[in-house]
Amino acid sequence: MKGMMLAADELGFKDWLAETEPHMLAHALDHASSEDRTQAMRALSAQRADRIFGLLEPVNQLDVLQSVDERTRRRLLHEMEPDDRARMLSDLPVAIGEALLQELTPDERATTRTLLDYPKHSAGRIMSPEFVRLTPGMTVSDALEAIRSGQKRAETVFLMPVADDDMRLLGTVDLAQIVLASPDMRIADLAGRDVPAVSVLDDQEKIARLMKSADLMIVPVVEEQDRLVGIITFDDAMEVLDFEEGEDFARSGATEPVGRPYLSVPVLRLVRARMVWLSVLAVAASLTVNVLNAFEATLESVVTLALFIPLLIGIGGNAGAQSATTIVRALAVSDVVPRDALRIAWLETRTGFVMGLGIATFAMILLSILFDPSIALVVSLTLVFICTLAALVGSLMPVAARVLSIDPAVFSAPFVTTVVDASGLLIYFMVARAVMGV
Amino acid sequence: MKGMMLAADELGFKDWLAETEPHMLAHALDHASSEDRTQAMRALSAQRADRIFGLLEPVNQLDVLQSVDERTRRRLLHEMEPDDRARMLSDLPVAIGEALLQELTPDERATTRTLLDYPKHSAGRIMSPEFVRLTPGMTVSDALEAIRSGQKRAETVFLMPVADDDMRLLGTVDLAQIVLASPDMRIADLAGRDVPAVSVLDDQEKIARLMKSADLMIVPVVEEQDRLVGIITFDDAMEVLDFEEGEDFARSGATEPVGRPYLSVPVLRLVRARMVWLSVLAVAASLTVNVLNAFEATLESVVTLALFIPLLIGIGGNAGAQSATTIVRALAVSDVVPRDALRIAWLETRTGFVMGLGIATFAMILLSILFDPSIALVVSLTLVFICTLAALVGSLMPVAARVLSIDPAVFSAPFVTTVVDASGLLIYFMVARAVMGV
Known part of the structure; x- marks a missing residue:
């Protein structure tokens, strides 16, 4: 927090909030006290608050949600990516999660519930159900039209899945292919199979390692019979790997990860993360x-x-x-x-x-x-x-x-x-x- | 190697080579014996060999280069990304590196030397000097033309730097913006400053962490006075982080990383990686x-x-x-x-x-x-x-x-x-x- 306050003194709090790069600001707020964070979130413009909110640690997102008025809470929940929303809710006690779910629109609630119904650590939990789908019958200009109308809600348009009317996945097309093709070319002729699809039940870490080693920015996610249900983007995959790496690293020192910024962890939580291993090792010793x-x-x-x-x-x-x-x-x-x-x-x-x-x-x-x-x-x-x-x-x-x-x-x-x-x-x-x- | 041979038995060696996903194949070849690897590389079609070669570990790339005929060697060197080529050469003894440099075309040699002149661990060493540059005076259709003619050599066209005639960086434009804009719109009006530029002398790890935390797929690289010299792509940044992580992890166990697949490391190299730390700790103990x-x-x-x-x-x-x-x-x-x-x-x-x-x-x-x-x-x-x-x-x-x-x-x-x-x-x-x- 000191860093934040120092910076705030120099620039003026308002200017600092308005001008700091979003990731830097979110990082500072993640390490601020609860009061300072809430105060800062209130002082931000709605659009910027939405952006920053999406970048906070889940534990701090919850903290913000519980300290703002109902209208702001609805707006923040509404603006979250569906996969981020599901991830935050899944970390909460059931009662609090249910209360928040009730504040969503019926559509959002349905989408969120669908994601939450997939098992923990499965692809279903981190996929985005909002993407631009192309159909094989489209021409390149139809596809451009679909991108124009769909890109606001979609998480990315750099790679798009191609699926038939039954949502059966046929392949993918990347944006560069569409840009370089002539307008009357058919999507069916452009779609390729280079990008492998993953199953909605596949393990997140396995998928993330595949995406990293094969430099895949986006992979389509399918259910049984190749039915397309979502896409996983590289940034979400990297978050999974970060978590796994943190866990591996912690365990290499005989402790469990605590899952929140270090200085905000209470002593007893640290003790709990270490005591089991320390005792097991003491008995062995x-x-x-x-x-x-x-x-x-x-x-x-x-x-x-x-x-x-x-x-x-x-x-x-x-x-x-x-x-x-x-x-x-x-x-x-x-x-x-x-x-x-x-x-x-x-x-x-x-x-x-x-x-x-x-x-x-x-x-x-x-x-x-x-x-x-x-x-x-x-x-x-x-x-x-x-x-x-x-x-x-x-x-x-x-x-x-x-x-x-x-x-x-x-x-x-x-x-x-x-x-x-x-x-x-x-x-x-x-x-x-x-x-x-x- | 056993895995490779088992798979080879089932499918037939030729089929296995032709059909295995490139990353999987490269991984198998990285762990194969030198003879098996060379044999496999010879059996591949030229196009596929180029692709696989680019995915091998640098130490194995060198091994392959030294075992193929001169024509193949020239082709493989020619097809490598300039940053990958520089990285491999920088790991070699000077004499071998110079000999290989002489086999490049004058253009390639100049590009490679430029990258190698930047300090180790600097952005200059991992940037790609081959990209599609847009100018502020271009219209969207000019830009599409530039993308069409430049995309074969460029490493990516998902994000393109915009620079004036003196190569001074003005901002970036992503491909989706171009696709969605009307054809007569000017690039100057589309270019944004959201993506920060990094200096050619900046530390690789620092840049990689920035790209990861801010989800940046590509960053432009500049010299003094904002002169654009290259771009860094996410996959190269992730390789830097992988290396740093491996180093951190090794050091957490009081050993230095050996930088090649474990089973191919000679005993004395393992001893060297550990002996210094073990002795220091023994003296302390x-x-x-x-x-x-x-x-x-x-x-x-x-x-x-x-x-x-x-x-x-x-x-x-x-x-x-x-x-x-x-x-x-x-x-x-x-x-x-x-x-x-x-x-x-x-x-x-x-x-x-x-x-x-x-x-x-x-x-x-x-x-x-x-x-x-x-x-x-x-x-x-x-x-x-x-x-x-x-x-x-x-x-x-x-x-x-x-x-x-x-x-x-x-x-x-x-x-x-x-x-x-x-x-x-x-x-x-x-x-x-x-x-x-x-």
Whole structure:
């Protein structure tokens, strides 16, 4: 909010509101306090308020809706894209969502309900049911006429689906094709099949990845028997990917995403997003107490062994985290698939071994000078084993997760570290017993 | 490769090559062995080979170029988009790059050199110098004519820059505007300023984030005095973001990205990508040996204390990693900026304290039953301190990195864990001394 107020001081609040680029303004308002946001929305012209409103985070859209008068609320709801409206409503408690639905026109209500009836994470939830449809019998000039009359409501006209009278999808035509064709050419002859259609029940993330990798700006969405029901645009697909990425990233640090601007999250909500994972990991980590307990006699006779515990399990954890990170990413971008498990294991085992050998050599030299040579030998040998094991375990855990249909990002650095800790200790004391005979 | 061969068996290799969707085919070839890839490229029709070639990873494009005859090589180089060609050449050793440059036509060579003269990571390196430029004096029908004659070479005609005879940028016009306007309307009256121009020296990532957040499909690129030199398209911007994301993700696991499909990376390259970070972290972790050494007497008198070392520093490391992950992401999406440091610190301190209190309560109950009550007290108190400290340190390290212009993702889970380890041990033994008087 400080930034907003600073800017407001310089330019004058009104000027700042009127002149700031819409996305920048929406970003500032997303991070403002509820009162400041409401005040700003009231001061905006109706047209600009509609535009800004559409760019706010869903949680803040709701906040604005609940603080403006009924007429403004109806207008804002009316101006939203149907898919955005459905997305916001789906995040609300049912009672509030229903109350807002009642404020829509019957038409809008029907459209919104249709979208909400599709399962969460399905294409149906993010598609736009408002588009310009061309028919195969149209000529290019008919099509231009259809674009002229339809483009105000449509989300885009850069690519248009072509469908027959039963709404059966026949292909797509892009605007450049229409511009370059002669006016009496038939749409049937222009329509192509280059742009794949997706099913209304397909997973959003899968579609978004397809659109990104194939550079598709728009894909048509069909129901059974190729019946055209909507289109998905690139910006909505990118929002899906942003969300998934945020989730992956959060999980890579053993926390769940909170889904709203960080500084507006209450402490207990942050605790809730983290506590489950922290507790699960703590329980897993308590295994280390058991391992050490089993070797308490060894530890008592050579207390010096305790000095290297954090160092050894730290290095092991880091080596494991490196492998896990590499494989989680490789899985996410389809560089590897679970059936590559053996090749992954072989590559990682060798990598871990080479790294372990490198660090062990260094440790051997340094520790022989500072400590007892037998301690130096135990620590160095353990390093080779731990690094090799950590790289192997760290790489296979995400693969196993994928096989079990769990998000591989869950087997993150913290998770791998915890697993490697206990096994690392076991290795350490077994090596110590073997070498020192304690 | 296995996938490719399986598919090839079913369909027949030729059919598979001819019928697979280009992106899927390129993906399969990116993961094939060098020989299989070359064989496949040779079997493709020239037109299809050009298309597929453009979709391969740069490292594989080079591989193909070096294995085909000179005529094919010239054709492939000729058909590449200028920005893609520059990107591939910039990744090569200078001598190989120069040799390939000599095979281009003088025109192509000049264009490529111009792009390569811009600094790495600048807009100049990813812009396309081939676009349809409109002039303010054109009518809509002139513009349509310009689009017809220019669209073959241009990367896109969905948005076109408008520039005067000195190439000074005046605005942009999108294709839908042209389609909907009457033929005698002047471009000067249609051109708008909604799409911001970027400078040829601007950072690629900054531009890509702008395009993504503002849903801009195309931005014009200018030199000094608004002189138009190119356009950047959404797909090239997304490639930049993909790369940055891959880098962030890799660094969050304390490794550097290797920049090629995982299974094709040699062991020593993987070692190189990880060894530096692993060694830095190992040196940092050796601090824990010093801390424990200082408390060796305490450890000798109460060996039971050693049992909880991995558990305590493990939990601390995880709590720190959670905070760091949250803040790295919040910084990346501009949810927080460095001047929010105090608010972040306050929020994280409370979050860490609440989580510490929760886990400590549980530990107190459990350990009182299994161990000496004074041990239970020491461990529980330490947990509260460690979780609070870890959350605070983990959240402020990425902020400090941003202030120092270091990539915040570098202060990742492994890094935070290592820092928290040493300070956690210090806390543990200080609490033990205070409570147990050892």
